[in-house]
Amino acid sequence: MNVAARAAKAERITPQTAAEHGLSADEYKLLLGALGRDPTLTELGIFSVMWSEHCSYKSSKVWLRKLPTEGPQVIQGPGENAGVVDLGDGQAAVFKMESHNHPSYIEPYQGAATGVGGIMRDVFTMGARPIANMNALRFGAPNHPKTRHLVAGVVSGIGDYGNCMGVPTVGGETNFDPRYNDNILVNAMCVGLVDSGRIFKSAAKGIGHPVVYVGSKTGRDGIHGATMASAEFDDASEEKRPTVQVGDPFTEKLLLEACLELMAEDAIVAIQDMGAAGLTSSSVEMADKGGVGIDLELDRVPTREDGMTAYEMMLSESQERMLMILKPGSERTAERVFRKWELDFSIIGYTTDTGRLVVRHRGAVEADIPLAALAHAAPVYERPWTKTEPQPVVAPETVPAPDRQLAALGYLMSSPALASRRWIWEQYDHMVMADTVQRPGGDAAVVRVHGTDKGLAISCDVTPRYCAADPHQGAKQAVAECWRNLTAVGADPLAITDCMNFGNPERPEIMGEFAAAVEGMAEACAALSFPVVSGNVSLYNETNGVAIPPTPAIGGIGLIPDVAMMATIALKRPGDVLMLLGEETGHLGQSLYLQAMLNRTFGAPPPVDLDAERRTGDSVRGLIRAGAVSAVHDVSDGGLLVAIAEMALAGGHGVVLDALRGPRPAHATWFGEDQGRYVIAAAPDKADAIHKAAAAAKVPLRLLGRVGGDAIVLDGEPPLPLATLKAAHEGWLPHFMAHG
Amino acid sequence: MKASVIVFPGSNCDRDAAVALQAATGRAPAMVWHGDSEIPASDLIVLPGGFSYGDYLRSGAMAAHSPVMREVVARAKAGTPVLGICNGFQVLTEAGLLPGVLMRNATLKFICRDVLLRVERNDTAFTRHYARGEVVRFPIAHKDGSYFADEATLDRLEGEGRVAFRYCSADGAIAASANPNGSRRNIAGIYNERRTVLGLMPHPERLAEATLSGTDGAKMFLSLVETLH
Numbered sequence: 001m002n003v004a005a006r007a008a009k010a011e012r013i014t015p016q017t018a019a020e021h022g023l024s025a026d027e028y029k030l031l032l033g034a035l036g037r038d039p040t041l042t043e044l045g046i047f048s049v050m051w052s053e054h055c056s057y058k059s060s061k062v063w064l065r066k067l068p069t070e071g072p073q074v075i076q077g078p079g080e081n082a083g084v085v086d087l088g089d090g091q092a093a094v095f096k097m098e099s100h101n102h103p104s105y106i107e108p109y110q111g112a113a114t115g116v117g118g119i120m121r122d123v124f125t126m127g128a129r130p131i132a133n134m135n136a137l138r139f140g141a142p143n144h145p146k147t148r149h150l151v152a153g154v155v156s157g158i159g160d161y162g163n164c165m166g167v168p169t170v171g172g173e174t175n176f177d178p179r180y181n182d183n184i185l186v187n188a189m190c191v192g193l194v195d196s197g198r199i200f201k202s203a204a205k206g207i208g209h210p211v212v213y214v215g216s217k218t219g220r221d222g223i224h225g226a227t228m229a230s231a232e233f234d235d236a237s238e239e240k241r242p243t244v245q246v247g248d249p250f251t252e253k254l255l256l257e258a259c260l261e262l263m264a265e266d267a268i269v270a271i272q273d274m275g276a277a278g279l280t281s282s283s284v285e286m287a288d289k290g291g292v293g294i295d296l297e298l299d300r301v302p303t304r305e306d307g308m309t310a311y312e313m314m315l316s317e318s319q320e321r322m323l324m325i326l327k328p329g330s331e332r333t334a335e336r337v338f339r340k341w342e343l344d345f346s347i348i349g350y351t352t353d354t355g356r357l358v359v360r361h362r363g364a365v366e367a368d369i370p371l372a373a374l375a376h377a378a379p380v381y382e383r384p385w386t387k388t389e390p391q392p393v394v395a396p397e398t399v400p401a402p403d404r405q406l407a408a409l410g411y412l413m414s415s416p417a418l419a420s421r422r423w424i425w426e427q428y429d430h431m432v433m434a435d436t437v438q439r440p441g442g443d444a445a446v447v448r449v450h451g452t453d454k455g456l457a458i459s460c461d462v463t464p465r466y467c468a469a470d471p472h473q474g475a476k477q478a479v480a481e482c483w484r485n486l487t488a489v490g491a492d493p494l495a496i497t498d499c500m501n502f503g504n505p506e507r508p509e510i511m512g513e514f515a516a517a518v519e520g521m522a523e524a525c526a527a528l529s530f531p532v533v534s535g536n537v538s539l540y541n542e543t544n545g546v547a548i549p550p551t552p553a554i555g556g557i558g559l560i561p562d563v564a565m566m567a568t569i570a571l572k573r574p575g576d577v578l579m580l581l582g583e584e585t586g587h588l589g590q591s592l593y594l595q596a597m598l599n600r601t602f603g604a605p606p607p608v609d610l611d612a613e614r615r616t617g618d619s620v621r622g623l624i625r626a627g628a629v630s631a632v633h634d635v636s637d638g639g640l641l642v643a644i645a646e647m648a649l650a651g652g653h654g655v656v657l658d659a660l661r662g663p664r665p666a667h668a669t670w671f672g673e674d675q676g677r678y679v680i681a682a683a684p685d686k687a688d689a690i691h692k693a694a695a696a697a698k699v700p701l702r703l704l705g706r707v708g709g710d711a712i713v714l715d716g717e718p719p720l721p722l723a724t725l726k727a728a729h730e731g732w733l734p735h736f737m738a739h740g
Numbered sequence: 741m742k743a744s745v746i747v748f749p750g751s752n753c754d755r756d757a758a759v760a761l762q763a764a765t766g767r768a769p770a771m772v773w774h775g776d777s778e779i780p781a782s783d784l785i786v787l788p789g790g791f792s793y794g795d796y797l798r799s800g801a802m803a804a805h806s807p808v809m810r811e812v813v814a815r816a817k818a819g820t821p822v823l824g825i826c827n828g829f830q831v832l833t834e835a836g837l838l839p840g841v842l843m844r845n846a847t848l849k850f851i852c853r854d855v856l857l858r859v860e861r862n863d864t865a866f867t868r869h870y871a872r873g874e875v876v877r878f879p880i881a882h883k884d885g886s887y888f889a890d891e892a893t894l895d896r897l898e899g900e901g902r903v904a905f906r907y908c909s910a911d912g913a914i915a916a917s918a919n920p921n922g923s924r925r926n927i928a929g930i931y932n933e934r935r936t937v938l939g940l941m942p943h944p945e946r947l948a949e950a951t952l953s954g955t956d957g958a959k960m961f962l963s964l965v966e967t968l969h
Contacts, residue, residue, distance in 0.1 A: 160850070163791070425852075427850045563951060
C-alpha cells in the first residue's frame, strides 16, 4: 500500500489531532504544504517531534547565532552531538551540557538518571571516552513539600547512573529558590577525551550504506518526551509520567565499550545516539547532514514489547540506543563486537539517493517525507520580546548592618544557599578512573588527562538571582564566573557549553530575558576568548503561567599544562599572608546577604567589567604558574568573608584579619559581591613580588590578614572557631534531608 | 609478578587496578574477559570494582556464576593469591571463596569518600609493607558495603586472625562513628583461611600515587610484588 493510500485509509488527521501533537494551526498548514497531502499518523508524529521547540530551536535559533563559536582551540563548534576543543599532543576534549528538566520533575530518579545517560552518549558517540560528569541543579524552596523528595530522587538518579558507568561525577552546583518550586532544573554535563584524528560525526555520507541499530530494545517509554519538554506544565502534568524514559546504566556501559571498540576499526561512516525523539531525530539528522535519503524497515527494529506500531517505534525515547551508518562490508565486524557485548544489533535500513525518509512496517509505507521539509522547513520564529525593567543600584549605606559580622558569616555559611553540598557529592563516585586530582568542593574540579601530567578543569556556573534582576548582566556574570573558577585552579579557560533554561518564549517578557541573556553571554565569551561549542535550550520551564528565573547555566573547561602547579582553595600554612586581588565597591544589590539576612531580593546585580576580569584573572593565573601562591579562591556568592571562611575550612587553618579602614560600611566590604576578585594566600617572602606583579598589571591589591590559629578572628568581635563554623556549614543539608 | 585482572561486563575499576599494578610491577597485567575459561599463568588474580552485570541482582551474584569464576575458584584453592576490591569482594563472597555477604549500606545511600582503616596484621602477602595496627587512608565508593556474617562466623574470623582491615578513627580506635556503612565489627576486609585471598571494600588502587593526594594504597601492591616477585 502506498503512503497516500495509507493516509487516506487511516483515521483522517485533523487540525485537532495536529494540535494534540503540539503543532499550531499555522504549523500544520506548513506541514501540509511541505508534504503536498494529508499526513499519516506516523508522519504527523515525526513532524511534531522534529518541529518541536526541543528539536528545532524554532524560538531560539535567531538569537543563538549571536554567540561566538570560534577560536583557534575549537575543533568542532555547535551542530554536532557535542563540541570539541584541542588539548594539544593530538588529543581533544569533547563536551556538552544538556537539560532534563521536565522529566526530572515528574519522575526525579529516572529523569535525572536518563539525563546523565543521554549526555554521556552524546560524548561517546563522537568517539570520546567520558572522563568526567558534572551537574547543575536548581530546586524549589527547602520548605516546599516536594523539595526533599526531588533532591533525594535526582541525586540518587545521577549517582546510580554515573557510578555504574564508572565515570566520575566530579562536581556541580545546587541552588534552592522558590521560583523553581514547580519546575526544577537538572542540567547534566559530560566531558570526554578523544584522539583528535579519531573524532566521529553524524553526517551519513554515501548511498546504499547499511543503517544499523545497536543497544537496547525499543519499548513504549518516552514517547513524546520531546513534545513534553516543549510545553508548559499545568496541574495535570503528573499524568505525563509515562513519557519519562527508564534508564539502564549497565547496558549503557556495554554500549560505551562496544562503540569504542568498533570505533578503533575502520567501520563507521557516521554515528548518532537516539536521544530526544529517538529513531526519528537520529535518522533525519544523519541523513540530512549527509545529504542522502534513508529507508527504514521497522520490522527489523528490536522491540521490547509485541505489537508496537510504526508511530510508537519512531517516537519512542527508549534509552541506550545508537544509530550508525556502516561502511559496506563492515557489517560482520560490527556485529561481532556488539554480540560480544551482548547488545542488540540489527541492520534496519539503507541510505538512498532519494532525499526522503521512507518508513516501512508490515508491508506498508508508513511515512514518506522529504528530509528537507523535516530538517529545514521547520518554522523559525522571531518572537516579540520586551526588555526586563532595570533595577536601581543599591547604595551600601542604605543596607542594614548585622550586629556582628562573624555572626552574619555563620548564618550565611549554614544557609541553604551556601551550606556544604557534601551530602550530594558523597553519593557520586568522584574518584573512579583514578585521575581526579581536584575533588568536589573547590573552585573547579580537575581531572588528569590519563597518562599525562595535564589537567582538565571543569566548572558549572550561573547565579539565577542576578539573571532574574538583569538577564544581560546575569548571563555575562555566569560566563565570567565560570572563566574565573577555571582560572582560580590555574587553568587556561578553553570553551563553554550552555544550558539555556527559560520560561515560555511565547511571552514577550520571557523572550526578552532570553535575548538579553544571549547578548550578555556573547559579550563575555568574546571578551574572554571563551567560545560556545555546544549546548541546549530548554524553554517552557513554567507552571500555570509562572516561569523560573532565567537560568543560562554555563559549563566551562580549561587546561592546566601540569597538574603539579594546580591551585586549590585550602589554606596550607600558618603565617601565610592573605591578599585580595580585584576592585572593591561593596556591591550589595542581589547579594546573598540581602537574601539570607534580610530575606529580601532587590537592586541591580553586580556589574561585570570584562577588561578588569581578564586582567585580574590573567594576573592570578600567572602567579599560580610562577608558584607564588599557596591557595586561591574566587570571590562569588556571599562575598569576601565567605570566600575566606571557605578557604579556612578547606585547609583547617584559621585566619586573623586586619581591621578595615575607610568609610565603606564593614558589611558591604565583607559581604558585597563585586565581581572579578580573588583571595590568594602566599608565603610572606613572596608578598613583594606579588605586589609588584599586581601593580604592573594594574590590578588592585589589598592585604587582608594572616593565616593562623583555629578560628576566624576579626577586630573587635569574639572569634568564630572553625569547629563551630564547620559544624554549621556541614550540618544543614544532611539535617534537612533527614528531618526537613 | 605476573598479574591478571578479570573483566566482567560492568567492571569499571579494571583500568585503575591495571594502572596501579603496572606502577608496582613495571609490567601491564593480563586483562581477562569474563567469557574466557582460561586465565594465563598468574602470580596474582585481581577482581576489580564496578557493577558486574549491573548488580541488578544481589551485588556480585551474577558474576560469581560467570565462566571465568570456575577457574578463579580453582586457582584460589590451589593457592594463587586473589585480591577482590569492592565489587570484587562482593563476587568473592558470592562465589564462596570468602564467608559473609555485603549488604546495603546502613544509610541506604552510595558513599564515596576517604576512610581510615586499621591494618590488623602485616604478615600477609598483601600487607607486609604496612605496620601492624597502622592507620591508613583508602577511599570507599559503594552502596552495598555493609559486611555481614552471623556471630559464630564473625567470632571465627576474629579468632583465626582473618580480619584484614577495620574502619577506625584517627587514633586507630574501632569506633561506631568511624564505621561508614554499618559493617559488623567495623570489618572492611577479610582473608580466607590461608590468607591468600583478600576481599575488601575500600579501593587501594585509588590512592596509590601522590598526585591523587595519597599513597597508602600503593603499599599493598608493593607488598604483593615483594612477596610474589
